[in-house]
Amino acid sequence: MGPHSWVATSSSSSYSLDENTIRDGEYGMPSNCYCGGRVMRETSRTEQDPGKIYFSCEFRAKPSYHIRKWWDRVIEEELEILHSDIKRVSGEIESLQTHHRAGMEELISELKDGELTFIIMDMRIAEKRISDLKEEHEQSKAEITRLELVIGDFNKK
CATH class of the missing domain: 1.10.287 (Helix Hairpins)
Structure with missing residues (x-):
């Protein structure tokens, strides 16, 4: 997965995002996800990005839009x-x-x-x-x- 600021975890979700909510998570260190969840540090274990550090929503596995940003960004x-x-x-x-x-x-x-x-x-x-x-x-x-x-x-x- 690339350095996305947010990810949609379900294409069938009818969840809509307010533009200000998106902008709030787009720049700098996010503290909360769009869904209200905490943003936590996570290390990738995939072959594509092994050891890459992300900041991801604690509820990223649930359907919705969630923050996931590369640490270096x-x-x-x-x-x-x-x-x-x-x-x-x-x-x-x-x-x-x-x-x-x-x-x-x-x-x-x-x-x-x-x-x-x-x-x-x-x-x-x-x-x-x-x-x-x-x-x-x-x-x-x-x-x-x-x-x-x-x-x-x-x-x-």
């Missing part, structure tokens, strides 16, 4: 998601820093006008958001490193 998709998150967070950090720098002259002027309290609150909120985004960015980088190690360990086997 899931990892690739998860890495793509993490890279996308890192780009997004980096962009937000850069935007906040640019906005913060651009507003400094205005803040100095407002300080002179006696609006110190509001400015300090705004600065603290912006600094907290920047700090949160930097932390999220570091967590995403750590997760990518962890996944790259898992892939490296898996490739050694």
Whole structure:
């Protein structure tokens, strides 16, 4: 069997799939199947794909549509998601820093006008958001490193 994201286990099934349900299982690590079953790790014992690791629905043998994805594809998709998150967070950090720098002259002027309290609150909120985004960015980088190690360990086997 190829790297299908879902498989129909019965051609006579009248089961219909909602487009959003299909999309939910199409990308990254699936946690639940379309049928509601848990998705579990499975190793192929077929001649065609011996030892190949899949993520498959626990009810895959029952008639319906079920998720079955190759492990390596899931990892690739998860890495793509993490890279996308890192780009997004980096962009937000850069935007906040640019906005913060651009507003400094205005803040100095407002300080002179006696609006110190509001400015300090705004600065603290912006600094907290920047700090949160930097932390999220570091967590995403750590997760990518962890996944790259898992892939490296898996490739050694």
